Amino acid sequence: xxxxxxxxxxxxxxxxxxxxxxxxxxxxxxxxxxxxxxxxxxxxxxxxxxxxxxxxxxxxxxxxxxxxxxxxxxxxxxxxxxxxxxxxxxxxxxxxxxxxxxxxxxxxxxxxxxxxxxxxxxxxxxxxxxxxxxxxxxxxxxxxxxxxxxxxxxxxxxxxxxxxxxxxxxxxxxxxxxxxxxxxxxxxxxxxxxxxxxxxxxxxxxxxxxxxxxxxxxxxxxxxxxxxxxxxxxxxxxxxxxxxxxxxxxxxxxxxxxxxxxxxxxxxxxxxxxxxxxxxxxxxxxxxxxxxxxxxxxxxxxxxxxxxxxxxxxxxxxxxx
Numbered sequence: 001x002x003x004x005x006x007x008x009x010x011x012x013x014x015x016x017x018x019x020x021x022x023x024x025x026x027x028x029x030x031x032x033x034x035x036x037x038x039x040x041x042x043x044x045x046x047x048x049x050x051x052x053x054x055x056x057x058x059x060x061x062x063x064x065x066x067x068x069x070x071x072x073x074x075x076x077x078x079x080x081x082x083x084x085x086x087x088x089x090x091x092x093x094x095x096x097x098x099x100x101x102x103x104x105x106x107x108x109x110x111x112x113x114x115x116x117x118x119x120x121x122x123x124x125x126x127x128x129x130x131x132x133x134x135x136x137x138x139x140x141x142x143x144x145x146x147x148x149x150x151x152x153x154x155x156x157x158x159x160x161x162x163x164x165x166x167x168x169x170x171x172x173x174x175x176x177x178x179x180x181x182x183x184x185x186x187x188x189x190x191x192x193x194x195x196x197x198x199x200x201x202x203x204x205x206x207x208x209x210x211x212x213x214x215x216x217x218x219x220x221x222x223x224x225x226x227x228x229x230x231x232x233x234x235x236x237x238x239x240x241x242x243x244x245x246x247x248x249x250x251x252x253x254x255x256x257x258x259x260x261x262x263x264x265x266x267x268x269x270x271x272x273x274x275x276x277x278x279x280x281x282x283x284x285x286x287x288x289x290x291x292x293x294x295x296x297x298x299x300x301x302x303x304x305x306x307x308x309x310x311x312x313x314x315x316x317x318x319x320x321x
Contacts, residue, residue: 099129
């Protein structure tokens with residue numbers, strides 16, 4: 001039986017553990033909160049995934065040393081916590097393949113998740129699991145397709161076969177940069193789409209926002225050397241469609257509340273907030289035109305009311321598509 005570890009017992013990490021166990025793997029699910037881990041051990045459930053039972057082949061632990069051996073570790077730690085997690089635990093992780101599951105750009109460094117992994121664990125070729133997949137769907141065994149990106153094609157092929165199940169289908173790519181930026185930037189656009197709907201601007205405006213937002217994603221990704229076909233795939237366009245159109249998306253709901261003039265949900269991880277600021281800073285440094293991203297960042301930090309941001313976008317000079 002294959003031994004795998006999932007580091008991070010939030011909704012997505014737990015869903016991956018469930019799916020991989022259902023696919024025949026023996027999984028160690030690590031969580032940083034001993035009290036919550038003890039509750040999961042006792043009940044075999046988590047409030048983050050109502051109605052889902054942990055399979056017998058999932059063991060839950062708050063001891064990082066439990067994942068020293070295995071075929072690979074999926075790191076499902078929120079993006080803005082990843083650097084701190086790696087600083088504390090990199091020594092434990094250096095001997096096994098590492099697969100990042102975070103979507104975003106580190107606000108402090110401007111780096112993506114695999115760059116943080118490579119810096120913390122020199123000599124490894126980190127992979128990335130990303131794409132349009134909600135935790136509840138994955139845990140329930142609903143058909144889901146994701147991107148597995150790794151610069152080492154042989155390792156990527158091995159991980160693709162290792163992590164694919166009958167309901168979780170992975171497509172392989174060597175364009176880690178494109179996959180990372182697609183997964184990160186779509187969260188910013190999902191916040192913007194939520195603002196559009198929350199403000200009552202309509203589905204036509206959302207469609208325009210998604211289309212022009214995709215153009216921004218492509219401009220930044222190509223500037224970093226990504227391949228355009230990667231952004232047109234699951235990790236870019238596919239994830240953009242899902243998160244901009246579903247109320248299950250935390251980023252969309254965050255924007256929806258802002259657009260409706262309501263306070264967003266407290267205590268919910270919304271990766272697109274930090275990513276909006278990081279991406280706007282990157283765009284400014286590199287001279288890339290990203291008006292939607294810039295306006296989202298301005299609205300989020302209170303520098304500009306949503307109505308002013310909408311007016312600014314609509315009053316931009318007319319141009320050829």
